[in-house]
Amino acid sequence: MITPIGALAPPVSCAECRLAPFTMYGPTVCSAPAMLTNLRREILCISAQRTLLREGDIPESIYTLYSGWAFRYRQLTDGRRQILSFLIPGDIVTPEVLCFGSFALPFSVKALTTVYLCRFEREQFREMLTSELQEKRVAEMGEHFVTNMYRRLTDVGCRSAAGRLAQLILELEFRLKQRMLTRGNVFDFPMRQEHLADALGLTTVYINRTLSSFRKGGVIELERQKMTIRDMGALRAIAEEE
Amino acid sequence: MITPIGALAPPVSCAECRLAPFTMYGPTVCSAPAMLTNLRREILCISAQRTLLREGDIPESIYTLYSGWAFRYRQLTDGRRQILSFLIPGDIVTPEVLCFGSFALPFSVKALTTVYLCRFEREQFREMLTSELQEKRVAEMGEHFVTNMYRRLTDVGCRSAAGRLAQLILELEFRLKQRMLTRGNVFDFPMRQEHLADALGLTTVYINRTLSSFRKGGVIELERQKMTIRDMGALRAIAEEE
DNA sequence: CGCTTCTTTGAGTTTGATCAACAATGGTGG
């Protein structure tokens, strides 16, 4: 089942969360769902376009994204913006705060759609994860995190427009599939072309042309915020630029 | 004093290391230099162009760079290469291994000049830093690390060739100054234009033209691997692109 | 000195940016 974008509030008990089992805090939820529910301080609903966290903020809480999408970005003084990453349901908004403790954020976070967030006390959440031999999970998260960052940098530094876009689509498909948020090759894709442009270091016009070349080539379909991968092989080939 | 590039072997005792006080493990060295020296397993000398660590390696050791420069990079199948970061004397080669423990490296590391490395057992080095209330330092390192990564991505994604190059020069000047490795506005700059190109997502030819425009504008001088910033204000202005 | 690796420069090309106009789309209030 695909989550209707930004529409669902989290259940009262974390035990009923259909998302949690597939996240990095999944094992904790499975072994002690009541504990997690107890730690949850608040459920927040934030509408599309609102800023959740601002560069320089020192967050005392850990937020998990239950439904809807968000993105993390840095803004230059002249208005240009680099989107650092997209957040999908089940993501922790600031994993680096889990790893390193609180510090002045070097980025802002904005809701792309309406989102529901679960708020936890930072230290409690940390202890929960670091206590019962789950440091491993935190470490794993850190690894994924830096690995992903390096991949992004490599993409933006080395790849053509088509390569970068294909790479991003594949990354999102992969992450959404892990969370059981795809149906076959169809999944939510709520970004405006402007977001894609800012994430990939391109302009909206060029994103548009690249997307339509994908469409004309029968590689993807994209309509009303739903992405369909029509030709996975072709998309992979474009991504690898072989 | 500027370290002659890649020429100096570390002293027998860490207490005499002139570099250590300015690094992230500095406080430890200052309070217990003998302990650090005891943990040091080996001193390695590796000549320029040699690969220190390969993508996929699972390092059991922590290496610190005592003298010389190195760089961390990812290579695409078609030969293109993205340099992720440059390592200068005093840097830990794989800080993420300190933060997250050992894992398959998502990048390779190569010596840019001849380098001297100090090798430590990973877990011992970690314990040393995490024991005596110095988790804070590890966390700080992690922060700097991710912050820097986001800056890099933003640079490559948003900035012009001149902006990126200026940004890189300023970053290196800043880091070298912290380690007392500059003399006024002069510092070592051992990279070939090829390395700059691969770090910034540009070509050598274009790096060359951008560098010579900087030179003609009286912004920098670069000769025999020595960089001189002639007009810091101008360089900053180019970097910010105001 | 001779060889190789770097750097520099020129000419021509490409990718992706800019500018501008217009078409869809979606949400709002009447």
Added chain:
DNA sequence: CCACCATTGTTGATCAAACTCAAAGAAGCG
């Protein structure tokens, strides 16, 4: 339900930043 307006997406024409290819100079090194 429709008219209206604000976003968002699409397309064309033109432009510029950065790439490619190629060849000649410097520098470094045994």
